[in-house]
Structure formats: structure tokens, C-alpha cells
Amino acid sequence: MSLIALTKPISGPPSKIVRTQHKPVRNSQFTLRHPGICNGRNWTFYVHTTSIRRRAVAAIGGRVGEGVESGEQNELHFGKIRFSDVAVKRKRRVFWGRKWNALDIGTAGVVGLMHVLCLFAPFYFTWSAFWIAVGLYVVTGLLGITLCFHRQLSHRSFKLPKWLEYLFAYCGVQALQGNPIDWVSTHRYHHQFCDSERDPHSPSEGFWFSHMNWLFDTNAVVQRCGEPNNVADLRKQSFYAFIEKTYIVHPIALAALLYAGGGFPYIAWGMGVRTVWVYHITWLVNSACHVWGTQPWNTGDLSRNNWWVSLFAFGEGWHNNHHAFEFSARHGLEWWEVDMTWYVVRLLQAVGLATDVKVPSESQKQRMALN
Numbered sequence: 602m603s604l605i606a607l608t609k610p611i612s613g614p615p616s617k618i619v620r621t622q623h624k625p626v627r628n629s630q631f632t633l634r635h636p637g638i639c640n641g642r643n644w645t646f647y648v649h650t651t652s653i654r655r656r657a658v659a660a661i662g663g664r665v666g667e668g669v670e671s672g673e674q675n676e677l678h679f680g681k682i683r684f685s686d687v688a689v690k691r692k693r694r695v696f697w698g699r700k701w702n703a704l705d706i707g708t709a710g711v712v713g714l715m716h717v718l719c720l721f722a723p724f725y726f727t728w729s730a731f732w733i734a735v736g737l738y739v740v741t742g743l744l745g746i747t748l749c750f751h752r753q754l755s756h757r758s759f760k761l762p763k764w765l766e767y768l769f770a771y772c773g774v775q776a777l778q779g780n781p782i783d784w785v786s787t788h789r790y791h792h793q794f795c796d797s798e799r800d801p802h803s804p805s806e807g808f809w810f811s812h813m814n815w816l817f818d819t820n821a822v823v824q825r826c827g828e829p830n831n832v833a834d835l836r837k838q839s840f841y842a843f844i845e846k847t848y849i850v851h852p853i854a855l856a857a858l859l860y861a862g863g864g865f866p867y868i869a870w871g872m873g874v875r876t877v878w879v880y881h882i883t884w885l886v887n888s889a890c891h892v893w894g895t896q897p898w899n900t901g902d903l904s905r906n907n908w909w910v911s912l913f914a915f916g917e918g919w920h921n922n923h924h925a926f927e928f929s930a931r932h933g934l935e936w937w938e939v940d941m942t943w944y945v946v947r948l949l950q951a952v953g954l955a956t957d958v959k960v961p962s963e964s965q966k967q968r969m970a971l972n
Contacts, residue, residue, distance in 0.1 A: 679807075684893065689805060696817070704819045708817055715872065715876045722870055722873055738878055748769060749769035751788065753769075754785045758929060759930045759958040761954060774852070778879075787822060793831075798825070802815040803891065813884050813888075882914040889907055890905050895921065904920045907920065916943055919940065925961075926966075928961075930943065934961070
């Protein structure tokens with residue numbers, strides 16, 4: 602344990618240290634009642650309970666805070682993320698001080714390889730390779746991730762015919778962000794435990810942790826949230842079970858197809874640049890949209906509306922809107938909030954392919970509005 606905060610004096614008769622909470626929670630409140638230490642006054646302070654092997658305070662008769670283990674990290678040391686009011690409350694060691702499993706190594710290897718391919722892109726530029734990358738950005742990013750993986754599969758915001766749902770889900774597989782079962786499970790856990798200690802990727806553990814570092818510690822997600830048992834609706838479908846078992850084969854097949862069609866320039870741009878671009882616009886929703894932007898809705902978390910993320914992420918940057926109305930197929934709720942994914946959903950609805958399209962009612966908006 603370690604001392605992390607000291608608050609204003611309180612009244613009451615002198616006695617001993619009294620614990621005022623008895624359940625095993627992260628921050629426990631204690632009241633120190635000892636006239637010799639506190640100059641005749643009582644003080645309430647809190648201890649950080651993540652490491653019970655550390656001493657909280659000195660023995661009675663010493664100074665408050667004496668005896669805290671040297672080098673102890675606590676919530677007061679991390680500060681705020683730059684240009685924001687978001688405080689980093691804890692930090693998890695991802696790259697060292699822990700054992701990496703095979704999935705961690707594989708994930709880091711794939712992400713690293715895609716970034717390395719980007720280094721070759723300027724030397725292998727062709728216009729056809731560039732437009733292949735742009736096309737795949739739309740196909741895998743918009744149709745695959747934002748429309749299918751996120752709004753349809755994770756939140757059931759609308760329904761599509763199965764053949765079209767599976768087609769769009771396959772586009773999402775080619776984004777190299779994991780199979781649909783794992784992606785949807787993690788995202789549902791994010792909403793269930795948003796910005797708490799059990800959130801898989803909260804900026805409360807640092808900007809870069811929420812942006813991408815969490816991906817490389819798969820055991821942490823299991824420890825916080827449990828196994829992916831919140832996706833029974835997907836597991837019972839043979840298509841998603843098949844994709845889960847054969848996931849890595851499909852991006853490799855795409856890479857082979859690209860190489861056959863345009864050689865290494867198509868690999869550098871169609872796999873490298875495109876994949877890394879879609880990576881980071883997706884990850885910015887987890888990081889930047891929980892750090893910078895506006896909060897028009899009373900969501901009780903750190904989610905923000907961020908216009909510049911929305912421009913690149915097909916409307917996903919209206920993130921406070923999304924957290925206020927998770928069920929909504931529309932994220933850009935105002936006419937000026939550009940939401941390309943919503944426009945595609947509306948088009949699909951107009952031609953009779955998207956049904957049961959959900960959007961918030963005016964009464965629901967009024968209940969969630971901050972003002």
C-alpha cells in the first residue's frame with residue numbers, strides 16, 4: 602500500500618487509524634486520529650491498494666508518509682495527457698517486466714511488419730498502387746470496420762441480409778484488426794467497463810496504452826474482462842467460427858493477390874500504407890476521442906466528439922454521441938456532423954437492404970443532454 606492523498610482536517614475524537622471502507626477496492630479511505638502526529642487534528646487520507654506488500658505509512662510516532670517504498674508509483678505522479686484534462690491514474694508495463702505469449706508476439710510482429718512496409722512505399726510509388734490503397738481503405742475501413750464490425754455486429758444498430766453482412770465482415774477481416782469475434786468482444790467490454798480499471802483500453806492508463814499498446818498484452822484483457830463470452834450471437838454462426846479458426850489465412854491471400862496484380866508496389870501501398878492508415882484512424886477513436894473534444898452528453902465517461910477524427914474515420918469520431926446512444930446507427934447527430942458510415946447505412950436502407958435501423962428519439966436526447 603502507499604499513501605496517495607491527504608485531505609482537509611475532519612472533526613472527531615482522537616484515536617487510532619480507522620479504515621472506513623472494508624471491501625477490497627482500489628482506493629481505500631482511512632482516517633488518522635492521533636494528536637501526536639496531526640497536531641491535535643484529525644486527517645482523512647487514502648491509500649492505493651494495488652500492492653499490499655508495500656507499507657502505507659510509518660508507525661505511530663513517525664511522520665505521515667514515512668515508510669513508503671522508494672520509487673513507488675501512484676496516481677499523483679503521472680499527471681495529465683498533454684492539452685487535455687484527462688489524468689493518467691495508472692500505468693501498465695506492456696513492453697517489459699512481463700511474459701509475452703505467442704499471441705502478443707504475433708500481434709506485435711504483424712503490426713511492426715505493416716509499419717516497415719510503409720518505409721518502402723515512397724520508393725515504390727505508382728498511381729495504381731496509390732488508388733489500390735485508397736480503395737482498400739474505404740472497403741476495409743468503412744464497410745468492414747466502422748459499418749460492419751462496429752455499428753452492426755458490436756451494437757446491432759441495423760440488420761442486413763446475411764450474404765451482405767458476411768461480405769462486409771470479410772472486408773473487416775482484411776483490415777488486419779483481428780477476427781470479428783475477438784474484435785466485437787473487446788469492443789463490447791469497452792462499453793461495459795468504459796474508462797474504469799476493467800476497460801481494455803482507457804487513456805487513464807496513458808495515451809499510447811489506449812491508442813495501441815494494449816493490443817500487445819492479450820492476457821490483460823482476459824484478466825480484466827474474462828474470456829470473450831459476450832459474443833454468443835456470433836459464435837453460433839458457422840461463418841464467424843470459420844473465420845476465427847482461419848483468420849490469418851485471409852490477409853495472406855489478399856497480399857498474394859495484390860502481388861500478382863501489381864508486384865511489390867501493391868504490397869507496400871495496398872498492405873502497408875493502407876493497413877497502417879486504417880489501424881491508426883481506428884485507434885484514434887480509442888485514444889484521441891477519449892482525450893480531446895467536446896462532451897454534449899452526460900455519459901459519465903471520457904468519450905469526446907472529435908471532428909478531425911471523424912473526417913478520417915468515416916464518422917466514428919462523434920464518439921460522445923456514440924457513447925450516449927450506443928444502439929444508434931447514426932453517430933453524427935447534427936446536420937453538420939459528417940458521418941460517412943451513416944450515409945452508407947441510409948443508402949442501404951433506401952434500397953431495402955438495411956432494416957431495423959435504430960436512431961435516438963428526441964426524448965432520449967433530452968434525457969442525456971448535459972444542458
